[in-house]
Amino acid sequence: MAGEFDLIEQFFSKRQTSRKDVLLSIGDDCALVKPPEFSQIAVSTDTMVAGTHFLADADPAWLARKALSSNLSDLAAMGAVPAWVSLALTLPEMDTEWLKAFSDAFHQFADYYDIQLIGGDTTKGPMSITLTVQGLLPEGKALTRRGASVGDWIYVTGNLGDAKAGLDVILNTVHGGVASQPSALLKVLEKRHFESTPRIYAGQQLLNRASAAIDISDGLYADLSHILSHSSVSARLDVDALPLSAELQEYCSDPQQAQQYALTSGEEYELCFIVPELHRGSIEIELANIGTHITCIGQIQSGSGIVLHASGEPLNWTLSGFDHFNNND
Amino acid sequence: MAGEFDLIEQFFSKRQTSRKDVLLSIGDDCALVKPPEFSQIAVSTDTMVAGTHFLADADPAWLARKALSSNLSDLAAMGAVPAWVSLALTLPEMDTEWLKAFSDAFHQFADYYDIQLIGGDTTKGPMSITLTVQGLLPEGKALTRRGASVGDWIYVTGNLGDAKAGLDVILNTVHGGVASQPSALLKVLEKRHFESTPRIYAGQQLLNRASAAIDISDGLYADLSHILSHSSVSARLDVDALPLSAELQEYCSDPQQAQQYALTSGEEYELCFIVPELHRGSIEIELANIGTHITCIGQIQSGSGIVLHASGEPLNWTLSGFDHFNNND
Known part of the structure; x- marks a missing residue:
């Protein structure tokens, strides 16, 4: 037992922005969130794989920032306000130094945008980072790719x-x-x-x-x-x-x-x-x-x-x- | 251009359950969803990596079913009704036969549970599958790990x-x-x-x-x-x-x-x-x-x-x- 769960606990679960709309965070089968009334939720998922999107020896703090930036940028393009993020982290081995640097930068950047880490999965395998971010929007106001008109x-x-x-x-x-x-x-x-x-x-x-x-x-x-x-x-x-x-x-x-x-x-x-x-x-x-x-x-x-x-x-x-x-x- | 986007279009975007609470699905920067009033959202993320959770030559239809089962099971444990799923799929190469078998099984199983694929990411790298599922719950009713009392x-x-x-x-x-x-x-x-x-x-x-x-x-x-x-x-x-x-x-x-x-x-x-x-x-x-x-x-x-x-x-x-x-x- 232990390793996988301790890993998440130690680096990610006890040190984050606490949003009022997060009713249950890391540590149960699911997170529980409650969006405000009359709002819509924008959802985006992005994966970064070592060897394809970055080199395996890349600075973990830079990687954390880049992974969040890439996903937050999708929310920005819809005009959404960042709210929640799930992190799926696959690592070849448990490297606590790497994890400390990654999680420090992740939390620092997430805190700045008031986005709360609500859950995820830590697995063993070739290094990759998948984030699913969620943001809030007033009903019917989202910016999409569809509205461009001649003359704009x-x-x-x-x-x-x-x-x-x-x-x-x-x-x-x-x-x-x-x-x-x-x-x-x-x-x-x-x-x-x-x-x-x-x-x-x-x-x-x-x-x-x-x-x-x-x-x-x-x-x-x-x-x-x-x-x-x-x-x-x-x-x-x-x-x-x-x-x-x-x-x-x-x-x-x-x-x-x-x-x-x-x-x-x-x-x-x-x-x-x-x-x-x-x-x-x-x-x-x-x-x-x-x-x-x-x-x-x-x-x-x-x-x-x-x-x-x-x-x-x-x-x-x-x-x-x-x-x-x-x-x- | 093309490859990555065509891949998603061809196998995943044009053939799914269409839920009324999904306002915008695959094909924009984010998906847009709208939960019903007085509800909470349960969110869970799970990753399966080739070599750690399954063998690389495993039947793709079985894998699709297993990945969804694992995530839906987390929703089940909270008592949530499945609603939306995001799929991050990393593959070493574009194998259309594999993708057809995987996506057929994925859609069949997702349709059965009325859960809609709202987005994701397809990337090149060592094979892995990360799903983020979301389900709906009446306010304050979720089953957690916290409520067991002596005598239960x-x-x-x-x-x-x-x-x-x-x-x-x-x-x-x-x-x-x-x-x-x-x-x-x-x-x-x-x-x-x-x-x-x-x-x-x-x-x-x-x-x-x-x-x-x-x-x-x-x-x-x-x-x-x-x-x-x-x-x-x-x-x-x-x-x-x-x-x-x-x-x-x-x-x-x-x-x-x-x-x-x-x-x-x-x-x-x-x-x-x-x-x-x-x-x-x-x-x-x-x-x-x-x-x-x-x-x-x-x-x-x-x-x-x-x-x-x-x-x-x-x-x-x-x-x-x-x-x-x-x-x-």
């Missing part, structure tokens, strides 16, 4: 492309080799890959204002395509408008490469959202109020697919998205 | 021990060797290991009647111990009363071995529940009405721990439970 404007939060450049550093595929790039720059980009911040507060400001939203987990090009197909519209996208960090511009050899990074960089956890003309003003003001930088990068049109433009001319770039079963093997 | 009676559903004997068959550790046991018997026991039935309807009949309940996933001895420690009581357990199948009695060389199997057999998905004297009659009638066999195996006493008895005499057996990080390596 396309926005993104933050800068795009850094996460992909950071992955180059982690995987040792830096352009021109590591030696040719300043090491301070590479450190910054690597950190950006792990420390993307889910846009929880921005997502909540978009409720009642944006017509559709998605978080950028598979790359802007791929994720915007999901909005377009769900909404049966097309997009004209101005690549010169893409928000690029100074670091990405320094890292990439030419501006087009930086733009292509911005279009295909996965796991950014920025939001891509669609705004009717009527609400542009209020969204720009509200997001500036909470300190979230946003950029208009194009407009919704009739038809299907994405048409890339630069300096008023259409582009013929071939881009690929982020898919664990295909391109990223 | 201890019951179990069904027979115990077959799942452990089935595991012997799967792992090739049959007593006396496979050759010494009838092959028809071994087939039955193997099947029992995979086809344990979650006691969903029995659990619902226990609401308002039982004082505590747990499902038998780590073995009766270990799971009853959880009830005892949560309720601060002890148990006197009569091993001669343990319900044993004819097959287990044939398989085991002596009655004591069969009893020890019944006490330690994990993944049974039977319920162990505690009943105040006042409600014994109504529980026995209600469970007989739905065709669920139950057996009284002992009584709650003051103190702590389990005292095993046979023919009125205390026993000194040393038993071990089911723990992936320790005993079952």
